[in-house]
Amino acid sequence: MKPRIAVLGCGYWGSNHIRTLKGLGALHAVSDANRARAEGFASEQGCLAIDPDALFEREDIDGIVMALPPQFHADLAIRAVEAGKDVLVEKPIALTVADGERAVEAARRNRRVFMVGHVLRYHPAFEKLKELIDAGELGDVKYIHSHRLGLGKFHTENDALWDLAPHDLSMILAITGVAPVEVRGEGAALLDHLSDFAHVHLRFPNGVRGHLFASRLNPYRERRLTVVGTKAMAVLDDVEPWQRKLALYRHAVWQDSGQWAFTTNEPTYVDIEQGMPLTRELEHFLHCMETRAEPRTGGEEAITVLRILTAGTVVHV
Template identity: 85%
Template sequence: MTPRIAVLGCGYWGSNHIRTLKSLGALHSVSDVSAARAEGFAAEQDCLAIPPEELFGRDDIDGIVLALPPQFHAANAIKAVEAGKDVLVEKPIALTVPDAERAVAAARANNRVFMVGHVLRFHPAFEQLLALISAGELGTVKYIHSHRLGLGKFHTENDALWDLAPHDLSMILAITGSEPVEVRGEGAALLDKLSDFAHVHMRFASGVRSHLFASRLNPYRERRLTVVGEKAMAVFDDIEPWPRKLAVYRHAVWQDSGQWAFTANEPSYVAVGEGLPLTRELEHFLHCIQTRAEPRTDGEEAIRVLRVLTAGTVVHDTGGRGS
């Protein structure tokens, strides 16, 4: 039987979960501190609207998606798993590593599925990129860089790093298979006390170097992950249309008489099956509930990402959390 899922938090991203779960036949109910907002979605999607204080005690709910401001994620995740519910928590799952660890430990103690919403891990182009790396098509990976730039959204609690970078960090950690041994963050707060630009530089024990650049105050959109290997380079560009989302560049670089030489080749585009990452993510969540399998993006991954976010954060003199 399809698991019955409630969505707590009917904001921008929560609304995407609501509509996608409805399309999958798994939406049971919606909940929000604004009763009017929840009732509006319930009427639109033909489901129940349940007040937050009544949600966790319902026996007719199997799992809960938490799409709240991040400062409320950990406490509600603990409440959910202790009530016997499986949970998918949007990123970031908490604002501190200890809070995240408590939530994950509670899920483990109660034998509950605990999944985090690192949605780009379910993007078909990223899955294909991982397959290329695993097959040795790029050779040994040497460098990874990721750019996630655009205009907005502006949050009162989250800066550019904490709002945008979890997606990229999740992909980078999946490629390297480890946490960095060194993290250095830089940022700039232009509008208020929270950083609008964030750079994070990482070094891994394997020798891989990496950096990410996130901005919510940029005149153009960029969603690009680049992997530099010894044999080839690959670019996952989510702005491109599906036939061009994953490109492989087989450039050649060598030494000739003590001088470096190179040839630049045109990219070859890798065929990628189309699919909406959020739909695939929620299908995976439902599968994990049904089979009790460990999610691809589990609580331990969420903690690893949170550790890097914390290490890459710079506190500005204005008193806000920046990066």
């Protein structure tokens, strides 16, 4: 019998969780402060609509997916794990490191699964990129940079950095395997008091350097992660079609008689298995619930991301 999951928060991303869990045969209930919205999804998907205040004590619910404005995540996650529910909390799991630590510690204390929705860690192209890195195909990784740009969405509580960068930080942390020792950030609020773009520079103890650029006020869409190694470079471009999402560049750079020289090569496009990252993420959550395994994107990673976001938050109005 599959775990019985309730989705708390029936907004844009919560609706994706609802439909995906229905397809996986694990959707049991939906819940939202807007009762009419929850009832609409319940009717559409053939599940229960439960008021948020009644959700946590229901014995017929094994886990809760939380897709709420981030200022509500920590307290409700604590309430859920203390009621014996496993949780998948969308990013960011809180707006302060202290609140994130409270939620993760509560899950640990109550022996509950705590997973964060860093969905791109479950992207087949990223999984393949990580496989190539671990196999030494890129040599020693020296530099990672990511661009996540577009127009919108605009939130009232979290800015471009906190809304967009967790995806890229999660992937960068998976590649480096360690937390950064230095974080420098710069952002600007162009519309109101929340930054609309942000640059974050990272230095890691193993010598790797990283940089990310996130913007919600950009005329074109870009979703690109680049990894530079001593043997090759790789680019994950999620805007490209599947057959071109992951490119491997076997460029060469060397010194000859004290002068630098280089050669360039056409990219090789890596075959990857097609699949929806959200489906794979939720399958992993169900697997962790059933086996009590530690999630690939667990609480400690979520806190590390919060620490980087906090350190990188510098806004010029």
